[in-house]
Amino acid sequence: METNNEYNEPGAAHVPPQYSGSEMNAVEKIQLASEAEAVHFFKTVKERLLDVNRWTEIAGGAMSDFFLTDGEGNLVQRKAASGDHIKIDIPGPGTQTGGGYDWVTIEEIKAQVLDDAEVLSMTVRPSANPLTSSDETAHFLTAEATSTFQVKRVGNAIYAEEHGRNEVPNTDTENTLDNVRNTFVGWGAKVGLSYPQWKALVKGLLNHDNPCQSA
Template sequence: MKIKQIPGVPIQKSGGFHDTESRKDYDTPSVASEKFDILKERFFSINQWKSFSGAVFADFTLYNSNGNPIKQLPEVGDFIRIDIPGPGETEAKGYDWVEIINISHQQADESESYIMTCRPSQIPGITNNSHIAHFYSQASTSTFMIQREGSLIKAGIYGRNEKPNFNARFIDKIRNLLIALGGMCGFSKIQWKSLTDGLLDFT
């Protein structure tokens, strides 16, 4: 599979990757613009992502840098706690964590896009532990994007440089390896495809 080169998405250097997209085409740009406004609200409602992807998939909760859950628009420096099905990191009490490292917006006459990039992180609010609490290493990124071009709207998630996180306890190394290998073989793409499809489900 050829890696898509997308402005704003980190360059793939090594490890696994995925490009997961869903799209819908409408009769007119005005209808697409109306749907994009709804999509934008959903995109930034991270605490509600599970309701779009389905009950059997991961749960997402937005946190600030102090380690407190928040209900507001995400900002660079915020964190997302991910509760994936199955056993999680013992040190992180069963959760995986990512930090939001970039949010950008571009707009032209008939196009508009939002991009949010995250990378595996330590647990926020704990200053005496810099351990990466995620099954992927800190070199990995996940970039979430929504886009409108004329009458087309799209939701995409792009994984880059995905490698297992071996900077962990022995039992967590095994867990991280198994989940990372599963993700690199395409199992995480099922989760992400469910989310992108759900974000565009306006029925």
């Protein structure tokens, strides 16, 4: 798998530290003809990142289905904001705790502007199902895990990245079937089966074939 060692700055501070379980880094880059063109196209890239409801389309359909909800779990048609949830429909059986879905909360959206660079990062963390009163984590990974989706422009280069940290399967819930399911899905992620999905997303975020397409 690719690492982000080459791209540690700017934006490295937006990615939580790795301390347990496995990590994943999916990185894609395009180089545009001029900085002015890159500045213009980066606006589209940022819009795409925040348009969670279109992630599957942006990735060419090669991934799970994603649905943006507000903090109470109600579906919304807008750009993502801190405190929202993402309801994820992973192929195969879902969790009973999550009502058939995996849930994450958008913990932080952070923007940074430097002299010749711009960064937009969104960090999500496995969460409880906001449609129930249960505080059980409704995701195949524990609440220690994070995924940070990051886009950045450095000069006339634009990067799109996904950084998974502290990925440990969520196998200690009160639901035995969920534990079994999370073991298998978590094992698949651990051996890299989720990498092609994130690689497709970061590549789609930078799709310049139709630069006029907004997200």
